[in-house]
Amino acid sequence: MNIVQVKMMSPITAAFGFVGQSYGILEKEIEEGETIDSVLRKLGKSNKEFGQAAFWPDPDTGELAGIDVALNDEQIPPWERLEETKLHGGDVVTVSLASGC
Numbered sequence: 001m002n003i004v005q006v007k008m009m010s011p012i013t014a015a016f017g018f019v020g021q022s023y024g025i026l027e028k029e030i031e032e033g034e035t036i037d038s039v040l041r042k043l044g045k046s047n048k049e050f051g052q053a054a055f056w057p058d059p060d061t062g063e064l065a066g067i068d069v070a071l072n073d074e075q076i077p078p079w080e081r082l083e084e085t086k087l088h089g090g091d092v093v094t095v096s097l098a099s100g101c
Contacts (some may be wrong), residue, residue: 002088003028005025006039007023007097012053015053021040021066023094033086034087037064040069044058045060065098067095068095070087071087073092
């Protein structure tokens, strides 16, 4: 079983019930070869508020927009394709609102 942590930074935290906290951590089980994009889309489909904030126009067909993503404390540049960035057990994906949003 591979588990990754998804660290949601404020104000995204409120969408996941971490009200008044600067961050909240979700643990997610992943399949072998799963990507950052697929994990974030699953979260967006299960949590409408996050889905609307993170994807335009929606998590099913939309593009990731409005958030910054880091993997293991390394910021992922916006031009990198998250659907190609594979995750491994123990990875930490940090999600925050993009600068200027």
